Amino acid sequence: MLEVTGLVAGYGSTEILRGIDLRVEAGEIVAVLGSNGVGKTTLNMVLSGLIEPRGGDIRFDGRSLKGTSPAEIVAAGLIQVPEGRRIFPNMGVRENLELGSYGRARKNRAKNLEKVFDTFPRLKERIGQFAGTLSGGEQQMLAIGRGLMAEPKLLILDEPSLGLSPLLVEEMFALIERLNGAGLAIMLVEQNVVQSLELASRAYVVENGAVALSGDAATVAADPELRRTYLGL
Template identity: 90%
Template sequence: MLEVEGLRAGYGSVEILRGIDMKVEAGEIVAVLGSNGVGKTTLNMVLSGLVRPRGGTIRFCGRSLAGASPAEIVASGLIQVPEGRRIFPNMGVRENLELGSYGRAKPNRAANLEKVFAIFPRLKERIGQFAGTLSGGEQQMLAIGRGLMAEPKLLILDEPSLGLSPLLVEEMFALINSLNADGLSIMLVEQNVVQSLELAGRAYVIENGEVAIAGSAASVAADPELRRTYLGL
């Protein structure tokens, strides 16, 4: 579904991504792991068309994304839920969700809204509230719901557990598993190594803008370097 080869990108004179190779197959969860500053968010920005690559190729559903605008990438079905949620706090829950279908799936807006409310009943209960008055967990639900409104073929989740309580983190990962069980392909970009590897089928660990470890989630979890660096074992 998503094929990335030799991807290079950066800002000004600073190169952040130094030849990333990765892929996401249809119907799977792929975890992209790494600590702050290793290039995960830059990777997401490039895949979404917000940062232009300096080299390499990106193909989505068999088509090159070279030169594609963010709007064209969204229209193709590659949807990102960004780090920090990026909701519109002074707009209502409904309005935030409806904006998710602005560039894709607009004819199905009403039906998709009901699907989102079935997944997130709490959002339906708070439909009349301003988004900024929601709790952190509810805001994350809103951000994911907004992404689902666009009928994604591949959903990129950037740090969905960030800032959530341990209980809400458990709920969030259970939700991601449920979405995937319904057939949604997911690229999970996280610092939460242990739970991400329990959920994903395959994983990539990024260090200094390069893929340091890659393979099945089980093999990555058992890698001595990962256990030493991230788990302190």
């Protein structure tokens, strides 16, 4: 479904991604792991068309995404829920969700709004509130709900557990499992190595702008180097 080969990107004279290769198949959860500053968010920005790649190729659903605009990428069904949520604080919960269907699935807006409210009853309770006044967990729900409004083929979640209490992190991962259970392909970009590997079918560990380790989640989890670096074992 998504196939990234030899992806190179950066800002100004700084190169952040130095040849990333990864793929996500239909129906999978793929974890992209790595600590702060290895280029995970840059990778997402390139995939969504906000940063132009300098080299390599991105293929989604059989066609190259190089040179396509963010709007075209959204229309193709590659939807990202960004790090830091980036919801619209000055707008209501309903308006935030409505804008999720701005670039795709606009016709099914009413139906999908109901679906999102079924998934997140909490958001329905907050429907008239300004998004900026929601708690961190609710804002994360809103960001994911907004992403679901576009009927994604592949959903990229960038650090969905960041800044949430341990209990909410559990809830968030359970939700990701449920969404995937309904057939949605998910690329989970996380620092939370342990819980992400429990959920994912495959994983990529990014270090210094390149994939340092990849394979089945179980294999990656058993890697002695990973256990030393990320788990302190």
